[in-house]
Amino acid sequence: MSEQPRRPRKSGKPYRRPQKDPVRILAFEALRAVDERDAYANLVLPPLLRKAREKDDFDARDAALATELVYGTLRRQGTYDAIIAACVDRPLREVDPPVLDVLSLGVHQLLGTRIPTHAAVSASVELARVVLGDGRAKFVNAVLRKVAQDDLDGWLERVAPPYDEDPEDHLAVVHSHPRWVVSALWDSLGGGRAGIEELLAADNERPEVTLVARPGRATAEELLDEEAAVPGRWSPYAVRLSEGGEPGAVEAVRENRAGVQDEGSQLVALALANAPLDGPDRRWLDGCAGPGGKAALLGALAAERGAFLLASEKQPHRAGLVAKALDGNPGPYQVIAADGTRPAWRPGSFDRVLVDVPCTGLGALRRRPEARWRRRPEDLDGFAPLQRGLLRSALEAVRVGGVVGYATCSPHLAETRAVVADVLKQHPDTELIDARPLLPDVPDLGDGPDIQLWPHLHGTDAMYLALIRRTA
Secondary structure: OOOOOOOOOOOOOOOOOOOOOOOHHHHHHHHHHHHHOOOOHHHHHHHHHHHOOOOOOHHHHHEEEEEHHHHHHHHHHHHHHHHHOOOOOHHHHHHHHHHHHHHHHHHHHHHHOOOOOOOOHHHHHHHHHOOOOOHHHHHHHHHHHHHOOOOOOHHHHHHHHOOOOOHHHHHHHHHHHHHHHHHHHHHHHHHOOOHHHHHHHHHHOOOEEEEEEEEOOOHHHHHHHOOOEEEEOOOOOEEOOOOEEEEHHHHHOOOOOOOEEOOOHHHHHHHHHHHOOOOOOOOOEEOOOOOOOOHHHHHHHHHHOEEHHHHHHHEEEEHHHHHHHHOOOOOOOOEOOOOOOOOOOOOOEEEEEEEEOOOOHHHHEEEEEEHHHHOOOOHHHHHHHHHHHHHHHHHEEEEEEEEEEEEEEEOOOOOOOOHHHHHHHHOEEEEEOHHHOOOOOOOOOOOOOOOEEOOHHHHHOOOOEEEEEEOO
């Protein structure tokens, strides 16, 4: 078929095909997947980038820019929504989501990157022409030109309520967190304005990639030979890739002798493994093992002591991930698909038990920034029975003199201390162990006996751990 001649517009200007920008189109596709399918960016983005890299015109710099556009936009979504709302003549709920995604990408380029103003606007308008059409592109152009009239600080002064009038709402807009999350984190952290501002700011920083050298199979020294690798802050098995890095390019990771694991997660496993026991130390249980990071580290530590690890995960596909993580473990272990609230083992069978329970994930907002906009306060009620049930089962699974570790990747008091306190009321045959001495090099662990890690204080996810000994 021959190409049709270009027809002039009514204005007399010749038609111009929109210029496709593969980087911004990829970022837009990722945001649409997050919005439409409730997908997580850390699961959506890698396959999109792999597909794009197969094309010769998409290089490492393009991948880095696409990643920044996606994660930067998601982290600052609340702030950008407030700014966009001040620049449109209708409620945001009446703006079509794809249009809002293009606008958010444009606002991030204007206010959150060093991309020149004219380039940020023109690239965003061109993206709108490709994915939305000319009519909506005009709307995008008009809104972004209004946004470009001020910088981020100037906009925050205009759209955020004064701190003195409404501290939580001010912090919510400035640091792009839902108000209820700000309130919950502040309650858990305690203290004044400086600490909560530092925490919220840390949630909006890109986390480093942290590797774990699995004991007996790899060493931190081996991993430090990698480019841009630096030692972990607290775990003897941790190595940070300070400039991002691709874990799959690390030989020890490819061979499953090392893995990607946040240092907070490593510390939880180490504290449980180092807790003093009364009696033997032969059988360990990871009762909520998926996707397998803690299980792999526990399995390696257990192997060094000649102990057996049972890794249990309710969801079969996640149990498969656990089996993959443990593959090659030098010591005895078994992976099963089982419900931790309906134990597949006899009571009192284990010396050490870990339950890293399902939770809201508010401690990992650096890695999953979109989670802050999906969670609702009522989600806490949904998790509460499961968290209590898993802890009760763990206490029944451990023998007298053994230790249970209750862990969450959430600092919310309803998921941490409230759960532990409620369950221990029903188990007078238990006692809390002071977990802080088990991590002697880690500062700012609070009043104890439990441990709460923080992104702004420890550079980790906000992991919580309580250690409980069965006494009778």
